[in-house]
Amino acid sequence: MQATFEIRNELYADVVVCGGGVAGISAAVSAAKSGAVTLLIESGGYLGGTATKGMVGPFMTCLDAKGENQIIRGFFSEFVNRMIADGGAVSYNDCPGGDSWSGYRLAGHIGVTPFDTECLKRTADRLCVESGVNLLCHTTLIGCETDGRRITAIYTADGEGIDKIRAKVFIDCTGNASLAAKAGAATFRGDGDGFMQTASMFFIIDGVDRDALDAHMAEHTEMRERFYMDAIEAGRADGRFPCGTMKLRIYENPNGTWTVNMAQSDDPLNELSAADITTVEIAQREQIQKLIAFLREEIPPLRNIRLVATASDMGIRESRRIVGRHLFCLEDITSAVKFDDRIAVCANSIDIHQKVGVAYTAYKSGSNYYIPLSCLIPKDMDNLLAAGKCLSADKYAFAAVRVMPPCFAMGEAVGITAAMAAAKGVNVPDVPVCSVQEEIVRRGGYIG
Ligand SMILES: Cc1cc2nc3c(=O)[nH]c(=O)nc-3n(C[C@H](O)[C@H](O)[C@H](O)COP(=O)(O)OP(=O)(O)OC[C@H]3O[C@@H](n4cnc5c(N)ncnc54)[C@H](O)[C@@H]3O)c2cc1C
Numbered sequence: 001m002q003a004t005f006e007i008r009n010e011l012y013a014d015v016v017v018c019g020g021g022v023a024g025i026s027a028a029v030s031a032a033k034s035g036a037v038t039l040l041i042e043s044g045g046y047l048g049g050t051a052t053k054g055m056v057g058p059f060m061t062c063l064d065a066k067g068e069n070q071i072i073r074g075f076f077s078e079f080v081n082r083m084i085a086d087g088g089a090v091s092y093n094d095c096p097g098g099d100s101w102s103g104y105r106l107a108g109h110i111g112v113t114p115f116d117t118e119c120l121k122r123t124a125d126r127l128c129v130e131s132g133v134n135l136l137c138h139t140t141l142i143g144c145e146t147d148g149r150r151i152t153a154i155y156t157a158d159g160e161g162i163d164k165i166r167a168k169v170f171i172d173c174t175g176n177a178s179l180a181a182k183a184g185a186a187t188f189r190g191d192g193d194g195f196m197q198t199a200s201m202f203f204i205i206d207g208v209d210r211d212a213l214d215a216h217m218a219e220h221t222e223m224r225e226r227f228y229m230d231a232i233e234a235g236r237a238d239g240r241f242p243c244g245t246m247k248l249r250i251y252e253n254p255n256g257t258w259t260v261n262m263a264q265s266d267d268p269l270n271e272l273s274a275a276d277i278t279t280v281e282i283a284q285r286e287q288i289q290k291l292i293a294f295l296r297e298e299i300p301p302l303r304n305i306r307l308v309a310t311a312s313d314m315g316i317r318e319s320r321r322i323v324g325r326h327l328f329c330l331e332d333i334t335s336a337v338k339f340d341d342r343i344a345v346c347a348n349s350i351d352i353h354q355k356v357g358v359a360y361t362a363y364k365s366g367s368n369y370y371i372p373l374s375c376l377i378p379k380d381m382d383n384l385l386a387a388g389k390c391l392s393a394d395k396y397a398f399a400a401v402r403v404m405p406p407c408f409a410m411g412e413a414v415g416i417t418a419a420m421a422a423a424k425g426v427n428v429p430d431v432p433v434c435s436v437q438e439e440i441v442r443r444g445g446y447i448g
Contacts, residue, residue: 008161013039013134014422015415016154016167018141021049022404023388024173025124026075026411027418031171032131034419034439039165040133041156043140044313047124049175051404052117054315055202057259058101058251060403062092063111065347065367070111072346074445076408079123080113088119090254100210100252103261104217104226108349113405116255139163141174144182149382151183168422171414172386176272176319180386185378186323189272191395197317197353198244199271200264201284204257204308205292208250212301223247231298240297242290248299257308263287264353271316281314317353317402324392325429326374333397338448339372341433343413343440345448346371346406352399370448371401373433376414382427385414413440 013036017028020042028040042049050056059080062072070077070092083089092111095101102109128135142162143155153166172179177187190196220226227247235241242263249261263284270276288310295302331337333350347368375392378384386392387410389402401410416439420431437447 009163011165013167015418017171018179019173020047023407023411026408027415028133029131030412030415031419032133036419041139042137046121053313055311059113061111062405067110072405075412089115103251169418175389177390180322189320198264201314203310205305207304209301242287322378322386324375328375328393328397330396333369341373342370343373344371344409350400387411387414
């Protein structure tokens, strides 16, 4: 017997964005602002992706490599300013590094933006509604129809049935290149050597004695003492500390709670497999119980902490990506290649979370670098773009731009490009890059 299904509705849009993380929000609002009839589908119940379901934060830096000038602007600034006005974020101006907003990190965390996940959810809702984005949450991309190098329609499912959605241009912001893979476009996972960054379940606590923690940090500038690394190492040796994390990693949130980035999967997992993720998430929720007990016992300012919530989705740092017209790579960053088709300037360090015994490596970039549009266009499709974690990049370049401010910037660029392709009735690669760049700059973005 063959499985069959009926199509409930046939829908149409100029631009369809799959995935409502920060890249997808940015892409959809940017396309809609250009006048494109835009549909954003998201499998979760609200927008934000890793930022909300994964409870990840703060936004990493939007400043240049010297930590002086803001270089990620445009839609990112609009979004952050709306959250600040709503009382749900702290400006990068007020985050000089070394303090509770930046996890007391003395390097690499200048100019972060702490935010409340609830504020992010409603800010995304409001910007979608105001710009005219048609938003369908609880809607999962399940299939795709193609004709040569073009996607003609996608299939989506909710509890009631299956819809077919046609569009002129599609954007993959699923965080795992789901749409590109379903369309038969070339994709890859890992970096040839199968390497993937570790995944972490974030959790929120309250009850931190901030004055005591501030005092501890003021007293200790040396890493091992500052971040209780000896206690953690000893705890790991005697089995009370449950994973490979090496130091205290907690960040204050604007609502008075604290985000903890300490649980993690030390072993490789298949992040595309529900069975694998379920198993690892069960293990991480147990890990978190042990972590809470350990933190209460060993870190005096955390003696009275309580668990407020664990993330509904474990944070997946790295997954499947497109094979683009350009593979953004380490050399592009270290040589600061100034691409003719650049759509953003960034300076976040190359931040690779990996297990090497129990050590993790962070490579520093040291100067600003440029993201080209060509790493957001699949090499084998004419009406598909990708942004955020789906971009075409090697493990180093990926590790630099996977953080949220660059994801916003990539989303804005592909939203503008998609709307132009749809309006002119041309293939994505035929949209003049200079028009995209002009529009990015007109909207307050910066491309150097
Ligand atoms: C553990 C961890 C810690 C991090 N720490 C920081 C940090 O401190 N600061 C920082 O700036 N960045 C941090 N990052 C990086 C950053 O959070 C992410 O890389 C970024 O949010 C990715 O955004 P995105 O929109 O590309 O993808 P995602 O946030 O993954 O969004 C993809 C969306 O697509 C949806 N989706 C997927 N498949 C489908 C489908 N088939 N149908 C419909 N919808 C679908 C998902 O539900 C999701 O909402 C961290 C990441 C992790 C995992």
